[in-house]
Amino acid sequence: MSRPPILMLHHVEPGPLDPPPLHLNSYLTRADFAGFLDDLAARGLRTLTCAEAFQPNPPRRSVVLTFDDGCRCFRDHAFPELQARGMTATLYVVSGALGGTNHWDRAAGERTEELLGADDLRTLATAGIEIASHSRHHRDLPACSDAELAEEIAGSRADLEALLGAPPQTFCYPYGHVDERTHAAARAAGYGAAVSIHAQPGARPGDPWAWPRLILNPGESRFERRLKLSGLYPLWSRLPRLGILRRLRGRR
Numbered sequence: 731m732s733r734p735p736i737l738m739l740h741h742v743e744p745g746p747l748d749p750p751p752l753h754l755n756s757y758l759t760r761a762d763f764a765g766f767l768d769d770l771a772a773r774g775l776r777t778l779t780c781a782e783a784f785q786p787n788p789p790r791r792s793v794v795l796t797f798d799d800g801c802r803c804f805r806d807h808a809f810p811e812l813q814a815r816g817m818t819a820t821l822y823v824v825s826g827a828l829g830g831t832n833h834w835d836r837a838a839g840e841r842t843e844e845l846l847g848a849d850d851l852r853t854l855a856t857a858g859i860e861i862a863s864h865s866r867h868h869r870d871l872p873a874c875s876d877a878e879l880a881e882e883i884a885g886s887r888a889d890l891e892a893l894l895g896a897p898p899q900t901f902c903y904p905y906g907h908v909d910e911r912t913h914a915a916a917r918a919a920g921y922g923a924a925v926s927i928h929a930q931p932g933a934r935p936g937d938p939w940a941w942p943r944l945i946l947n948p949g950e951s952r953f954e955r956r957l958k959l960s961g962l963y964p965l966w967s968r969l970p971r972l973g974i975l976r977r978l979r980g981r982r
């Protein structure tokens with residue numbers, strides 16, 4: 731069954747970013763994000779939540795936008811642009827860090843990002859945003875013991891059910907890291923689907939519990955973004971692109 735492309739984002743900020751982040755590729759400007767949404771609308775593409783995309787027969791000409799970590803910039807900059815266009819998204823939150831900061835990134839030297847708290851998540855859920863699980867503590871799951879895995883995957887599902895009144899339908903592996911044990915734990919916890927990242931070793935096209943998402947990067951061309959929306963990007967990314975371009979130029 732064909733599924734819509736699932737894109738991965740982290741931050742939408744107006745810029746300039748002060749202090750500058752280590753991982754600039756995780757930050758889209760609000761203007762860039764708004765322009766991307768306008769392009770989706772102009773092409774008649776509809777946004778779905780991740781949970782909707784994994785229902786039987788999802789609508790054609792649709793796309794899923796996912797945001798990892800649940801930062802305040804989603805509420806302040808991404809959500810208003812989505813809402814203005816009647817669009818939706820899935821927000822993957824770390825259930826043990828609500829209202830806190832991105833401590834897992836801070837340990838690697840990244841700048842501090844404030845995370846959304848329980849009230850904000852309830853408001854966003856009421857407005858049609860899918861609030862789903864990105865584990866409890868953002869650990870590298872394949873390195874966890876079985877007990878820790880259960881805490882991170884099933885525990886975060888229970889946390890969000892208590893918060894929102896219904897269990898989250900989908901799960902997002904921190905860092906996209908998934909192996910056989912984490913895959914089995916996500917299924918056992920009752921999620922309907924779980925997402926990773928394109929080109930991560932455990933990601934498997936067609937596998938609803940190891941789904942490869944495509945990263946939406948700042949500064950990429952409209953052509954590259956349209957490839958990602960078309961479903962052709964995974965194939966394109968495997969081709970020796972430079973060689974093809976050289977051959978095409980040689981034909982001029």
Ligand SMILES: [Zn+2]
Nearest residue numbers: 798799904905
């Ligand atoms: Zn994350």
